Amino acid sequence: MLVTDTLLLDFKRCQRRAYLNTHGSSEERRPERDFLLKLRQESQRHIQEVLEEQFPHYREPETPTHLGQERAQETKSLMAQGVDCIYRGYLYHSLPVNLNTDHNGNLPVLELLGHPHLLVKVAGESRWGPWQYRPVSIQLGRRPKPEYKILAAFYAQLLAVHQGSLPRWVEIILRRGNSYSVDLWEWLPRFHQTLADCVQTLIHQREPEVFISRQRCNLCHWYDHCYAIAQEQQHLSLVPGVTPSRYESLQMVGVLTIDSLARLQAAQVGELMGSTIARQLQQQALALVEKRPLLKTTVAAPLPQATVELYFDIEAEPERNLDYLLGVVVVNREEKTEKFYGFLAHNPEEEGIIWQEFIDLIQSYPDAPIYHFSEYERETIKRLGKLYGTPPKLREQMLDQCVDLHHYVTNHVICPVESYSLKSLASWLGFQWRDAQASGDQSVCWYDNWLTSGDRQFLELILRYNEDDCRATWILKDWLSQFLAA
Known part of the structure; x- marks a missing residue:
């Protein structure tokens, strides 16, 4: 051997x-x-x-x-x-x-x-x-x-x-x-x-048990194979929040499937992982079993509403510490118009140029909320603003306009999804990306291919993916507003 x-x-x-x-x-x-x-x-x-x-x-x-x-x-x-x-x-x-x-x-x-x-x-x-x-x-x-x-x-x-x-x-x-x-x-x-x-x-050919961890498993060439087994078994690792240690605690009390977790009395495992976490996991499993969203007990503040709303998403290359695309969909509800702006750096040296173009657009709508899906957009505004000398007052104004929908969802709603990624949530709501296999990782590869080959089709793929991300954020925001209002 x-x-x-x-x-x-x-x-x-x-x-x-x-x-x-x-x-x-x-x-x-x-x-x-x-x-x-x-x-x-x-x-x-x-x-x-x-x-x-x-x-x-x-x-x-x-x-x-x-x-x-x-x-x-x-x-x-x-x-x-x-x-x-x-x-x-x-x-x-x-x-x-x-x-x-x-x-x-x-x-x-x-x-x-x-x-x-x-x-x-x-x-x-x-x-x-x-x-x-x-x-x-x-x-x-x-x-x-x-x-x-x-x-x-x-x-x-x-x-x-x-x-x-x-x-x-x-x-x-x-x-x-x-x-x-x-x-x-x-x-x-x-x-x-x-x-x-x-x-x-x-x-001894002891096949290890399946345990799906999105961040760790996503790039593995066995992912589809393991995921199919996990779905068939109703494996608990498909429930967001079930870590390996929590999985062991659930097994100790005989909870082995998503359905059995949905029927769990939180007190059964409260001593092992805390009653708050136990209830969160039970509610998440219940949402999956019943295929419906649930409202958390915390009071949800209403999302800001405005005539004009901005939906913001970034494509970045961590290895180069580069943000090469700042994408925004501008939605004017009064005029019933929408437009996508993709500020794309054709080379790394243009990052400062697209940052200024982005600022000019945002300044055109000082009262518009900037909806995004992760803390990364806020951190990027801080980083690029400091790097390129944007006045602190303007940086603070843009940050005040930002609304992180990921933070909002995870704090106020339990959705029937296996992952609280934008793609998972928007797909559950019926949104489809035009390129089914597109992802943030793939976008980075496309950008590298563009820099190497000069083939503009890679830029078109990046822009299309980023626009879809912005529109998926829009879909999620509208659903959240309607769900909480109801």
């Missing part, structure tokens, strides 16, 4: 994903999304920048990467020679697994294969002489996540097998060159436990 660092990383993030990657049917995988390819490209650029700035004189094994054991043997030879820095070296080790024997009475063999980004020569003792190697992982994240540390401990353990001693320290280089040293005394035991759990799951 082969366990690679990639498989171990998948297992740490989602045990079910690692299981399906090993035992699942390829027919049930959906194609990878463009955004994943973009992330891999960004990761590779980050690695190259670190190499150029910190490790310009490196050696790379010549053996092709698909020949894992042979490349690992060459890597071992380079370490024995005392090469200063090895890029994309392989570390391999095999050992019998102390589990049930196979049908021939033999112990199964566990093969471990790691691909550290760098192996850097440092002073120390090893079986080769007065030097040893330390592994360096180069990750795109902004913080040293637990899965990064597990992999770092994996590399350290494999290195110890070859050089005869553990490396003195293990390094993770994060985005913007931030460096982090891993405490092996803490993370080696965690690695061993993760590896043991992974091997047990995969060898």
Whole structure:
């Protein structure tokens, strides 16, 4: 059985994903999304920048990467020679697994294969002489996540097998060159436990339970497969607010489906998670079962009404810290007109230009509420206003006009939805995006494609998606006003 660092990383993030990657049917995988390819490209650029700035004189094994054991043997030879820095070296080790024997009475063999980004020569003792190697992982994240540390401990353990001693320290280089040293005394035991759990799951083919987490699962190529199972099972993870810990609490009292949660008496789990949270989860399940919205007990202040209303949505590229499209639908209820304004930066340098165009439009309607769906729009007004020298008084005026519908919905209404995203809420209300697969992530990919190719069709796709988001916000606002009035 082969366990690679990639498989171990998948297992740490989602045990079910690692299981399906090993035992699942390829027919049930959906194609990878463009955004994943973009992330891999960004990761590779980050690695190259670190190499150029910190490790310009490196050696790379010549053996092709698909020949894992042979490349690992060459890597071992380079370490024995005392090469200063090895890029994309392989570390391999095999050992019998102390589990049930196979049908021939033999112990199964566990093969471990790691691909550290760098192996850097440092002073120390090893079986080769007065030097040893330390592994360096180069990750795109902004913080040293637990899965990064597990992999770092994996590399350290494999290195110890070859050089005869553990490396003195293990390094993770994060985005913007931030460096982090891993405490092996803490993370080696965690690695061993993760590896043991992974091997047990995969060898015995113990399929992990489905648990849908929108933020974590959305980009996974097994999402459609797992979601179909969750729907069939009426799985509690489809209820907004059911976290893994709350799920365990519900299981303890025999609540296993959405229907049983809807019938729950909050006092049954009040001691485990608090009566307020228990009631919220029960009401959310009830809304799903009965397919109708419920009003929360808190008094809902009426949404502001005006002759002219503005519906605002942003497309942004976090990697560049860039807001490349500021979209607004202007609705004049008295004149029964509507118009979409898409202020689009054709290159990153035009961000200041579209910001000023946006300000000019907003100033034309000083009394109009600016409806949006998330805190991001308010934060962007603050950031761009400060960045481009917008007078503080004008910034405050725009912020006073803002009305966050996401905050309003989640505080006052329980909707029969599995997620309180704009797309989920507006789709429940019958709104359809013209491009069904469009998303914020896809918009970022389209913008990258535009910058690379100059093909204007990508700009048209971005503008259309953003206009639909603005109109979905409009649909949601009108429904909220009518629901609360009724």
